[in-house]
Structures are given as structure tokens and as C-alpha cells.
Amino acid sequence: MTARTIRLPEGFHLHELEAIDSTNDEAKRLADKGAQSGALVLARTQTSGRGRRGRAWSSPVGNLYSSLLLRPTCSLAEAARLTFLIAVSMAEAVEMVTGNQVRPDCKWPNDLMVNGRKICGILLESASNQGSATDYLVIGTGVNVAFAPDDAERPATSLSALGAPVSVDELVSTYLARIAHWLPIWEDKGFGPVREAWLSRGYGIGQPVVARLTERELSGTFVGLDDDGSLVLREDSGTEHRIGAGEVFFATGSE
Ligand code: BTN
Helix, strand or coil, X not given: CCCCCCCCCCCCEEEEEXXXXXXXXXXXXXXXXXXXXCEEEEEEEECCCECHHHCXXXXXXCEEEEEEEECCCCEHHHHHCXXXXXXXXXXXXXXXXXXCCCCCEEECCCEEEECCEEEEXXXXXXXXXXXXXXXXXXXXXXXXXXXXXXXXXXXXXXXXXXXXXXXXXHHXXXXXXHHHHHHHHHHHHXXXXXXXXXXXXECCCCCEEEEECCCCEEEEEEEEECCCCCEEEECCCCCEEEECCCEEEECCCCC
């Protein structure tokens, strides 16, 4: 394997692997051993890559698999909003490394889409100390650089398929640079600026949406993102719902 050439902003530490079960699992193991905030686990392939809701994440060599360990000093509820910062950072990185050829949309809660097809999935896992204080967050990102899974239910695409083959190392380096750009803004001004950046790429805003919740389904229009990151759904009756967790489906049929 060729050596990696990753540019690391100050405060980030790279844990580079050829193969691992899951970069999220490795980042959690490092966290449990006391690793510092800013550790980034990067692997060329995963043998048990995981998606949300217990799904498997196909992990051939050629795509990007990374997990970032953060130890924010806030509640878990606040810390969970960092997934929006990660989504924006990766969307901007994709746009930059493709020379503006590919502009991903941010799909609630934390996917990136191009032309209605998924190109990146984000898996947030967390651990708390006492009460609701955050011990650590692990935010895993999988980007379809060279390959996209063949999934009729959840159509996906890759940068290669879009005619924009890029270097995984260049994408990771740019992604880290964007996180390093956004984190001080987050610390200084909170969620607001990240929310605005996310909304400027928001997928399906103003469109019909079905939200599948634990006990029921809600249909309406996706009218925006609340101050706490909840999806705002307006029913035809005018009743608005703030949805903090769940799966959403748009008319295109893509999750
Ligand atoms: C999803 O869309 O369901 C989330 C997918 C997250 C995949 C990434 S790949 C790197 C990290 N390690 C994992 O096992 N999962 C995440």
C-alpha cells in the first residue's frame, strides 16, 4: 500500500490503519483508553462497517472511512448537533476537492446527497459521564469516493460515478481543514452559523416529507430546521411538529 499523505490541522491526531472492524469501534476503544479529543481513525477498509439502524456499511478499498473522537464540554443533546458541523465540513470538502464540480446537499439528520442519491453517511455515537454531560462523541463518516453500493431502496452514487475521481487523502485533509475552520465558530457563536450553512444546502426543504417515528408516521412539508437541529414538519392542517430523531422520506423515494 502507498503511504498516506494527510495534512493534519493543529489539535488533530491520526490513527491510520489498513483494515479494522469499524473505525467507529476503534475510536471508541481509543476513547475508553483515554485518547484525546481530535483523534481521527482512518482505515482503507472495514470488515464490519456499520450504518445507522443496525445496517451494514459496505466498505471496499477506495472509499473513505473515518471516525473523529471529540470531547466537547457540553450536554449530550448539544454535542449531538456537531453532526451538522461534520455534514457541512464534508460537503464543503467534497465541493473543494472536486473543483466545484460536485455540490452535496445536506439531508436531515446527517446524510449527504448528490442528485437525490446518497454519497456520504454519518454515524454519531456518544458516551456520557455523570448525568447528561458528554464524555465523548465519535462521529464516523463514510464517503463513496470510488464505489457506491447497489441498493435499490436507498439509491447511492460515488464521486467516480459523477466523473470526479479524487484522492481519499486529499478529501480527508480538506475535511479536517473545514472542521478546524468550523469548530472555533461553534465554540464562539454556537449552533447558529452551522445551522445557516447546513440550511444553504438543505435537501428537500419546502418539499413533501414523511417522517417515520417510533410509534407513528407524520406527513407534511419539510419547512426547516429548528434552533436545536430538529426537523420542522408542517402538516396540511398547519400543525407544526419538531422532530428530533427518526427517518425521513421524500417524494423521490430516497431515505
Ligand atoms: C449511515 O448512513 O447509515 C451511516 C453510515 C456511517 C458509515 C461510517 S464509515 C466510517 C464509520 N465506521 C463505521 O462503522 N461506520 C461509519
